[in-house]
Amino acid sequence: MNDAVLSAEGLSVGYSGKAVLSGIEIKAEKGKILTLIGPNGAGKSTLLKTLCRQLEPVGGTVFIGKEDISRLKSRELAKNMAVLLTQKVKTQLMTCREAVETGRFPYVGALGVMGDEDRKKVDEALEMVGASEFADKDIDKLSDGQRQRVLLARAICQEPDILILDEPATFLDIRYKLELMSLLKKLASERGVSIIMSLHELELAQKVSDMILCIKGDSPDRYGTPEEIFSGGYIEKLYGTKKGRFCEYYGSVELSAAEGEPEVLVIGGGGKGLGIYRQLQRKGIPFAVGVLHENDIEFPAAKSLASEVITESAFEPVSVEKVSDAMAVMEKCRYVLCANHKFGTMNKGNADLLEKAENCGKLIKDVEDIG
Amino acid sequence: MNKKIKRAAVSYIFLAVLLIAAVVLNLCLGSTDISVNELITALKDHDSSPVTYRILTQIRLPRTAAALILGGGLAVSGLLLQSFFSNPVAGPYILGISSGAKLAVALIMVYSLAKGILLSSAAMVGAAFVGALASMFIVLAISAKVKRMSILIVCGVMIGYICSAITEFIVNLSDDSNIVNLHNWSMGSFSGISPDEAVAAAFIIIPAVVCAFFLSKPMDAYRLGESYAVSSGVNVSLFRAALILLSSLLSACVTAFAGPVSFVGIAVPHGVKSLFGTSKPIVILPACFLGGAVFCLFCDLITRTVFAPTELSISTVTAVFGAPVVIWMLTGRERRMDNE
Numbered sequence: 001m002n003d004a005v006l007s008a009e010g011l012s013v014g015y016s017g018k019a020v021l022s023g024i025e026i027k028a029e030k031g032k033i034l035t036l037i038g039p040n041g042a043g044k045s046t047l048l049k050t051l052c053r054q055l056e057p058v059g060g061t062v063f064i065g066k067e068d069i070s071r072l073k074s075r076e077l078a079k080n081m082a083v084l085l086t087q088k089v090k091t092q093l094m095t096c097r098e099a100v101e102t103g104r105f106p107y108v109g110a111l112g113v114m115g116d117e118d119r120k121k122v123d124e125a126l127e128m129v130g131a132s133e134f135a136d137k138d139i140d141k142l143s144d145g146q147r148q149r150v151l152l153a154r155a156i157c158q159e160p161d162i163l164i165l166d167e168p169a170t171f172l173d174i175r176y177k178l179e180l181m182s183l184l185k186k187l188a189s190e191r192g193v194s195i196i197m198s199l200h201e202l203e204l205a206q207k208v209s210d211m212i213l214c215i216k217g218d219s220p221d222r223y224g225t226p227e228e229i230f231s232g233g234y235i236e237k238l239y240g241t242k243k244g245r246f247c248e249y250y251g252s253v254e255l256s257a258a259e260g261e262p263e264v265l266v267i268g269g270g271g272k273g274l275g276i277y278r279q280l281q282r283k284g285i286p287f288a289v290g291v292l293h294e295n296d297i298e299f300p301a302a303k304s305l306a307s308e309v310i311t312e313s314a315f316e317p318v319s320v321e322k323v324s325d326a327m328a329v330m331e332k333c334r335y336v337l338c339a340n341h342k343f344g345t346m347n348k349g350n351a352d353l354l355e356k357a358e359n360c361g362k363l364i365k366d367v368e369d370i371g
Numbered sequence: 372m373n374k375k376i377k378r379a380a381v382s383y384i385f386l387a388v389l390l391i392a393a394v395v396l397n398l399c400l401g402s403t404d405i406s407v408n409e410l411i412t413a414l415k416d417h418d419s420s421p422v423t424y425r426i427l428t429q430i431r432l433p434r435t436a437a438a439l440i441l442g443g444g445l446a447v448s449g450l451l452l453q454s455f456f457s458n459p460v461a462g463p464y465i466l467g468i469s470s471g472a473k474l475a476v477a478l479i480m481v482y483s484l485a486k487g488i489l490l491s492s493a494a495m496v497g498a499a500f501v502g503a504l505a506s507m508f509i510v511l512a513i514s515a516k517v518k519r520m521s522i523l524i525v526c527g528v529m530i531g532y533i534c535s536a537i538t539e540f541i542v543n544l545s546d547d548s549n550i551v552n553l554h555n556w557s558m559g560s561f562s563g564i565s566p567d568e569a570v571a572a573a574f575i576i577i578p579a580v581v582c583a584f585f586l587s588k589p590m591d592a593y594r595l596g597e598s599y600a601v602s603s604g605v606n607v608s609l610f611r612a613a614l615i616l617l618s619s620l621l622s623a624c625v626t627a628f629a630g631p632v633s634f635v636g637i638a639v640p641h642g643v644k645s646l647f648g649t650s651k652p653i654v655i656l657p658a659c660f661l662g663g664a665v666f667c668l669f670c671d672l673i674t675r676t677v678f679a680p681t682e683l684s685i686s687t688v689t690a691v692f693g694a695p696v697v698i699w700m701l702t703g704r705e706r707r708m709d710n711e
Contacts, residue, residue, distance in 0.1 A: 025694060053601070054602075074601070078602060083599075087598065089595050091650075094595075102600075102603045103603065105603040105604055106604040113653075214621040226578065
């Protein structure tokens with residue numbers, strides 16, 4: 001079974017005959033979201049522009065179904081495919097509604113006059129992106145985020161089978177980032193739109209995509225499900241990160257740890273230590289963490305930010321050996337900070353650690369107390 | 372929605388009233404003033420006052436019709452160019468397209484005068500069209516290199532100067548009694564247009580404007596930029612070619628019959644957009660035609676009445692009203708860019 005709505009094999013894309021990216025194999029399926037990720041300047045936009053016929057391919061062919069995209073009539077293509085691009089639009093005396101209405105142009109007559117049905121679809125699209133309240137405002141006077149939503153409404157009311165979005169989340173605040181993602185999910189699952197987009201927001205890419213295509217250097221590097229891509233430290237390799245860490249569980253980033261021998265031991269666990277880790281990192285104070293379970297919510301952050309982490313296996317009580325390891329580290333540290341005041345059966349060892357710290361006078365209450 | 376329609380309707384009525392007033396004034400005022408009553412009786416009954424009738428039909432009607440049609444065509448030509456360059460400060464005069472047409476017409480006129488051939492309207496328009504297109508292609512070549520509209524405009528003005536200089540040179544070189552006419556024409560004027568010429572102008576301008584009207588849908592989509600226009604199903608290369616051909620034809624036709632007329636192509640669309648509060652082409656395009664007609668009729672009235680019996684060139688008057696609008700628009704744009 002071949003469900004590919006849009007496909008290309010051996011595609012090369014670039015400008016004026018010079019390939020930026022080559023050997024591209026792409027397959028967008030009905031109702032699925034395909035996301036392109038990769039470093040800046042990798043050619044994601046160039047690829048997207050080629051897929052929507054804004055650019056001629058340097059080599060290879062793009063197909064919609066079985067049809068060569070370059071042979072489609074402009075209007076036919078417009079009925080099949082809608083786009084949301086990164087470039088700024090500069091308009092003069094044009095309302096949002098008028099901008100959205102241009103999405104209906106492939107369907108209306110020679111003069112572009114909207115019918116009742118078209119108007120309804122325009123209203124619906126405006127409603128979907130939450131732009132109804134400023135529908136009759138001048139699009140030039142909106143914020144970047146509002147304009148982005150209006151242009152998305154334009155793409156939606158075009159009723160495409162394929163929706164191509166270049167960095168759609170840029171300019172959007174967190175609320176609309178989330179709304180955009182659920183909207184795209186809805187378009188994919190309810191209307192069966194196949195969506196191809198590029199994203200810089202890895203945490204979103206991980207959560208919303210059905211498939212991910214990673215682009216690095218001059219060719220696609222990897223293609224797979226988010227679970228396949230976000231594993232084995234691949235993301236750090238893809239982006240060539242040198243500072244900080246990328247957390248594959250959450251798709252979030254942590255900055256680099258402060259370098260040097262630990263000055264502070266933090267007794268963490270259960271999420272309460274996170275604030276302390278970040279405070280110490282900002283102040284540039286190297287620290288150690290102990291004893292932390294490997295399945296603790298703090299674990300990824302501690303791994304990234306602390307110069308040393310004393311860990312215990314998941315679901316095991318903190319062992320005596322680990323406590324003594326932590327005590328050894330404590331000897332070297334000038335201060336001890338503790339995030340928890342209650343301990344359960346599994347981390348009773350940490351209570352002993354706290355007692356020891358109190359006794360030797362190293363325990364402080366706040367990061368601010370560090371002289 | 373309703374508010375928009377109401378505003379458009381009121382604006383159209385406003386323009387229509389102005390147009391009627393302008394036409395009546397142009398017919399009545401002049402070296403011999405004709406009252407409205409006389410005007411009506413003369414047009415109804417040809418024999419009641421043959422002199423008035425002759426003044427009207429041979430001089431004032433053709434001139435009024437020409438100012439109306441050519442003014443409207445010029446404004447539409449400006450609007451098309453603005454759509455092409457996605458910039459409100461574009462027009463056939465400022466980009467040197469009118470001057471290119473002028474040069475070509477001057478060349479063919481001098482040549483035909485020397486050979487003693489009487490030029491037909493079609494030949495004049497044809498020559499003007501070739502000249503306009505030649506200028507247009509130079510402007511396009513420059514616009515491929517420079518992205519800033521202000522520089523393109525400076526280049527357009529320079530092209531205009533070069534063409535005008537060559538035209539002057541040719542006019543000065545050729546020695547003929549008709550050269551006085553040629554000189555008047557090269558400054559821009561609606562005077563001396565014969566009824567036949569007015570009809571010929573109408574036969575070119577009106578179909579061209581109708582064609583332009585049918586471009587209003589792609590023009591509408593083009594307002595969001597080329598990429599989104601493509602995505603709306605516009606065949607962009609075809610559309611751009613149509614814009615170039617139609618705007619060149621319109622300004623060429625104006626130049627062939629009335630010489631270069633300045634700033635109408637920018638000032639009128641700008642005024643109309645402000646009046647209507649929108650730039651939607653399907654609304655604006657016919658209004659630009661009306662607006663251009665009104666603007667040129669009033670300007671032409673000024674050329675021949677204010678300093679009568681001396682007659683000014685039409686560009687002198689249109690520049691007085693039009694150039695400040697362009698300056699205002701350019702400074703406004705710079706201000707907006709600074710704020711961004």
